[in-house]
Amino acid sequence: MVTSFVLKVASRCNLNCSYCYMYNLGDKTYLKQPKFMSISTIHTFAEKLAHYGKENGLRSFQIVFHGGEPLLLPKEFYKESVRIFTETLSDAYFDFVIQTNGVGLDEDWYALFNELNIRVGISMDGPKEYHDRYRVFHNGKGSYDEVRHAIQIGLEKGMHGVLSVANLNISPNELYEEFKSLNVPSFNLLLPDGHFDKLPDDLIKDRVNTYDYTPYADWLIELFTIWKSDPDRPNMRFFKTLIQLIAGEDAGDQMVGLKKNGVAVVETNGNLEVADSIRACYEGITRNSINIYTHEISSILEDPLFDIYINSHQMVSEKCINCPIYEICGGGFLLNRYSNENGFDNPTIYCHDMIKLVTYIQNDLIDSLPDEVCKEMELNRVSYDEILEELENKGPVSIQKNIKDKLVAYSLT
Ligand code: SF4
CATH class of the missing domain: 3.20.20.70 (Aldolase class I)
Structure with missing residues (x-):
């Protein structure tokens, strides 16, 4: 709303x-x-x-x-x-x-x-x-x-x-x-x-x-x-x-x-x-x-x-849906995802920056909290390399066709 x-x-x-x-x-x-x-x-x-x-x-x-x-x-x-x-x-x-x-x-x-x-x-x-x-x-x-x-x-x-x-x-x-x-x-x-x-x-x-x-x-x-x-x-x-x-x-x-x-x-x-x-x-x-x-x-x-x-953190590219930090990054700001070729069907231009920043802050948070608190919060150590590797492989979730159609409708090619 x-x-x-x-x-x-x-x-x-x-x-x-x-x-x-x-x-x-x-x-x-x-x-x-x-x-x-x-x-x-x-x-x-x-x-x-x-x-x-x-x-x-x-x-x-x-x-x-x-x-x-x-x-x-x-x-x-x-x-x-x-x-x-x-x-x-x-x-x-x-x-x-x-x-x-x-x-x-x-x-x-x-x-x-x-x-x-x-x-x-x-x-x-x-x-x-x-x-x-x-x-x-x-x-x-x-x-x-x-x-x-x-x-x-x-x-x-x-x-x-x-x-x-x-x-x-x-x-x-x-x-x-x-x-x-x-x-x-x-x-x-x-x-x-x-x-x-x-x-x-x-x-x-x-x-x-x-x-x-x-x-x-x-x-x-x-x-x-x-x-x-x-x-x-x-x-x-x-x-x-x-x-x-x-x-x-x-x-x-x-x-x-x-x-x-x-x-x-x-x-x-x-x-x-x-x-x-x-x-x-x-x-x-x-x-x-x-x-x-x-x-x-x-x-x-x-x-x-x-x-x-309004739904930009739900209508994201396939890579984002399958990304381990999707719930934090949300696929980024809509403008930063745009390309003439794919419309809004891209991860953000700051994708790798977000992965590196989020993994750094998450690991830093883990270092500053007692183990039992991290356990309770289900906070696990994460690595930039591992997330990139995971993103290389096609993930288990596919983007819905109606969402993809909406995102690519703004392409200029
Ligand atoms: S880090 Fe990249 S792949 Fe992951 S949700 Fe953000 S833009 Fe998408």
Whole structure:
């Protein structure tokens, strides 16, 4: 069931980050979108949400104000939006979040977000030298100074956390020290967007998912070791989720685990779509005709791409179903599985990285727990080589034909 809605309140941004899926990874359809979401769209969406909640017995929603850059809208927009949501769904609980690049985020904005109970997340890519290489204004100037300032003010004003894209060019130690020096209570990492035919810049095409090429795992293992040995470590959701999954807990998100994805995107014009980073597959892949002005929210479930997205940890390639760490990796994030040849019928571009990382963390967990606890948790030592060997052999479970047909329907060959 969809309970989290990412509202693309602005389809333009004041930054021009080189890796951005919105503007720099192959989809230009944002140019046809209104620049900003109108209050009338918020109104219509809130009414449809009330109906959808009633139909499905749902009273708890997450609303994420996202962009482009959401701070390009005036403060009045947020006051009005929160008023409309809380009045239209007066018996619902809302978790309001805003994800911003931090440019222009000052005391006045924080005061407003505190008043409206909107949690603030800021995107930052580490030390100045690196952040300013990727997260630049349209004139090429880096945004580090502004963003650092916004984080520093936010530490006292209730900033929720910092989000970073893993970057192999930054040493894990430097990245960790940067966030420690900022005193952020929580930071999360995303793996770079990309797929088999549009790999992230730092991956070498011919070596992806080969035996001795696991650059992200090597980088993440180093970061994990630093993080784990710090008695005063900040919360790192990426590692925490993996540990929970290894321990058999019900955890996960669109990247890992087996949970269904309960997130839908509302575009500035009211279109309902899948997670917008999927746009990086090819021009227009996420576009459909489902709009909140003409459709109910539940219509999104009829979009075949949304069907794959919401079930993306169940609709996986044959290799994944037979993988010993499938319950932890979940086959990875849908975008990262895409290839022009097979559509979504692939393991992720980070497959070997995930195997190496998960085996490392699992073995590390075993080393730090008493034997009887590991036994109770059914935790066994695992090895990267053994898992790869197992994956080489065709597994006992075959992918269902109807699922395979859905996954390959998006191939371009
Ligand atoms: S590690 Fe690779 S094969 Fe295993 S579930 Fe993940 S993507 Fe699939």
